[in-house]
Amino acid sequence: MAVTVKIPTQLRSVTGGEGETTVDGAATVGEVLDGLYDRFEGLRERIAEDGDLRRFVNVYVGGEDIRFLDGLDTSVEDGDEVTILPAVAGGS
């Protein structure tokens, strides 16, 4: 078991086309992302800036925005699904 991560189309050029991947041994969302940064060169610059997520990046755990949880410190467990999505969609 591990944490599943769903990758948006905009990032698949740096994940070798992968739309879904898994990360083992991560206890928080921040550690999940660090695992991805280690594996995919160029990913960190796309979605992070000065140690935090860029302002137009949304991350969800089990469908819940991590800003309603503990941000990058939000804990994750085996079997959780982490979704990265652009924030700019929508309009009433």
Place this chain on the structure above:
Amino acid sequence: MPVQALACKECGTEYELEARYVCDQCFGPLEVQYDLGSLDAESVKRRIQAGPQNLWRYSDFLPFAQTPKYALPAGCTPLLRAPRLAEALGLREVWIKNDAANPTHSFKDRVVSVAIAKAQELGYRTIACPSTGNLANAVAAHAAAAGLESYVFIPADLEEQKILATGVYGTNLVKVRGNYDDVNRLCTELSADRDWAFVNVNVRPYYAEGSKTLAYEIAEGLGFELPDRVVAPVASGSLFTKIARGFDEWREVGLLAGETPTMNGAQAEGCSPVAQAFDAGWDICKPVKPDTIAKSLAIGNPADGPYALELARRSGGAIDAVTDDEIKAGIRLLAGTTGIFTETAGGVTTATLAKLAARGDIDPDERVVAVITGEGLKTLDAVRGTFETHEIDASVDSFDTALPAAAAV
């Protein structure tokens, strides 16, 4: 026409005019760029005035090389002077831009027109959207008129009027168990793997351009002059920022002289992430879980929030929030002084205008425009119980008894 490219609002990276809404480099939103320097103000003005009585008269400022042939034209809604409303608020010059007078009774007909015209140009046969209701109505109607298939995703608890006024057009109507932000996230995921044009997702840069036509119509209606102040609702913040962009483009071309109007944004307290950020001095919004009767403004995670904040501050305006009771009072105030029955979002706008006037933020000599974005018949529940009715027998005696003040002398 001077449309050039898509460019990232954050880092400036440019892209072709295709179905793309996010910058690959930094995830920033993309916006359509124009070569406005190529436009001559007098020629543009002549083309506008000779144009059709709908938003396509502003084609010079829309993202098409040629004006599209379009089945269900929108725009050219009334701009009405509102002397009784102004008097009630202690102001001198108040105008109402009544965008309920569109084909599906909200400003969404503008954005959907541009999005669907672009989607057709790009070869899409299926149109879709996440919606709080008004957009659902517009997408279903415009797709039907164009002969395109459509999928409309709405929160399951939406007002019945908005559900009925969407389904009637023969769309695939999907009720999602969740709030708008959940629906929006789902559609963002769905859009990645389907060859559909989601009007406010993958073709959002074009969609958003439609809102500029509100500014053009206001300025043209005022005889090619700027208002001093605009009060408009804020949900995602797209409409609010695009109105200012419309004015700024016309200033740049030389169609308008003067400064960007003071821009006041209006939110409901039960979903006011932008107003809260404005008060706190933040440049980004903390998302909220919406709880308000103004469901068409119930976006807890506003995509253009940072730009709405920047605009309100730059123009000397503000973002304010009003309670559900103030929203109902706003609907009644507008109806009772102008004869215009607006939905809850218009109640938010009117109540915010009243709040600004009461607070002394508005100089009595200012020319103020309030943007009324939707129709009261879509949110009837909001006015239930806000007035009294008199049930009588069909006799004069019964009438005289029930309403003694109206009895014949």
